[in-house]
Amino acid sequence: MTQLIIGPGAMGGLLGIKLALQQPVVLAGRRSLPTPQSLTSPQGSTTQHAVDGRLAAALTERDLSTVTTVHLLTKAYAAESALAEVATRLPAATPLVLWQNGLEVQPRLTRDWPGPTLCASTTEGAYRQSDAHIVHAGHGHTWIGHLAGEHASLSTELADTLTRAGLASQAVDDIHQRLWHKLAVNAAINPVVARYRIRNGRLAEPRFAPITNAIIAEVADIMHSAGIALPAQGLSGLVWQVIEDTAHNRASMLQDVLTGRPTEHDAILLPLLRLAREHHRATPCLAAFHRYFSQRSATG
Numbered sequence: 001m002t003q004l005i006i007g008p009g010a011m012g013g014l015l016g017i018k019l020a021l022q023q024p025v026v027l028a029g030r031r032s033l034p035t036p037q038s039l040t041s042p043q044g045s046t047t048q049h050a051v052d053g054r055l056a057a058a059l060t061e062r063d064l065s066t067v068t069t070v071h072l073l074t075k076a077y078a079a080e081s082a083l084a085e086v087a088t089r090l091p092a093a094t095p096l097v098l099w100q101n102g103l104e105v106q107p108r109l110t111r112d113w114p115g116p117t118l119c120a121s122t123t124e125g126a127y128r129q130s131d132a133h134i135v136h137a138g139h140g141h142t143w144i145g146h147l148a149g150e151h152a153s154l155s156t157e158l159a160d161t162l163t164r165a166g167l168a169s170q171a172v173d174d175i176h177q178r179l180w181h182k183l184a185v186n187a188a189i190n191p192v193v194a195r196y197r198i199r200n201g202r203l204a205e206p207r208f209a210p211i212t213n214a215i216i217a218e219v220a221d222i223m224h225s226a227g228i229a230l231p232a233q234g235l236s237g238l239v240w241q242v243i244e245d246t247a248h249n250r251a252s253m254l255q256d257v258l259t260g261r262p263t264e265h266d267a268i269l270l271p272l273l274r275l276a277r278e279h280h281r282a283t284p285c286l287a288a289f290h291r292y293f294s295q296r297s298a299t300g
């Protein structure tokens, strides 16, 4: 009954530490991490946790024989290659949970993975202070489901397991729409704050608000053309609400820029640009931001 977590970063570490309070967990990465790991809670208390950290590439068929669920917690751009490192040695049809932002890898892995594939969309917030220290920045909520609404009992079982571990979760049959709504919010906030190196709240300033509104208009137009339901309060209402609620945040793409890591611009912007092409919609802002981050990553 082992839960395998691939990608021992901020969210993988948080999930691993929480789940390990209840059942065996293997936290698999591409390099060794120190143990114990420290976890600082949203209330500010820090605890130490022994973790079974392993190199993914060194896990044997025997190590993997008791795995009942694989949680994939790399960034979107690393998801498929990280999974490939253990895939052939895992028990056939092991359930897979994808935690990535965006909607780039989810449809491909749902199609290609032989076992049930669920997607998780979470508003938990975490970051790594160091290789030995994770900060759980804020409690959130996690929704779990299959892109086509299948595997309801597995989704419920996993949501219950996560909730018991202290990460409030709910099984849903509309994860596809929820991932789209999160992607739409991320598309309106992340590229702008990462490009101009600002906290989320500054998007309301006269210099940045018109850019944000232009992206919101492009995203809403694409979603409408493709028949993807917009949030009940409208996309603009949702995005500006999130900006207000997270005004002091350095968004994930900004954190990646500041620490010199690759950004998830493809995972967030490519699904929109692809859909826009399919439906003949104009996307000057989204395309310009995607070009900017693609050039940036090409030149290192």
Ligand SMILES: NC(=O)C1=CN([C@@H]2O[C@H](COP(=O)(O)OP(=O)(O)OC[C@H]3O[C@@H](n4cnc5c(N)ncnc54)[C@H](OP(=O)(O)O)[C@@H]3O)[C@@H](O)[C@H]2O)C=CC1
Residues within 6 Å of the ligand: 006, 007, 008, 009, 010, 011, 012, 028, 029, 030, 031, 056, 073, 074, 075, 076, 078, 081, 082, 085, 099, 100, 101, 122, 123, 124, 125, 126, 127, 128, 252, 264
């Ligand atoms: N952090 C958060 O608050 C939230 C994150 N998410 C999403 O969750 C996903 C993970 O985010 P986050 O935890 O912040 O990211 P991190 O960058 O902190 O963690 C990613 C981890 O994946 C590891 N990794 C990369 N390649 C491989 C590989 N081939 N094999 C094994 N491990 C590998 C990295 O190792 P290394 O250190 O060696 O690079 C790192 O430990 C992202 O898609 C993000 O958008 C969603 C909501 C909130």
Ligand SMILES: CC(C)(CO)C(=O)C(=O)O
Residues within 6 Å of the ligand: 185, 186, 189, 190, 200, 242, 246, 249, 250, 251, 252, 253
């Ligand atoms: C909602 C937002 C933009 C909050 O910072 C986020 O999800 C992120 O940082 O990626």
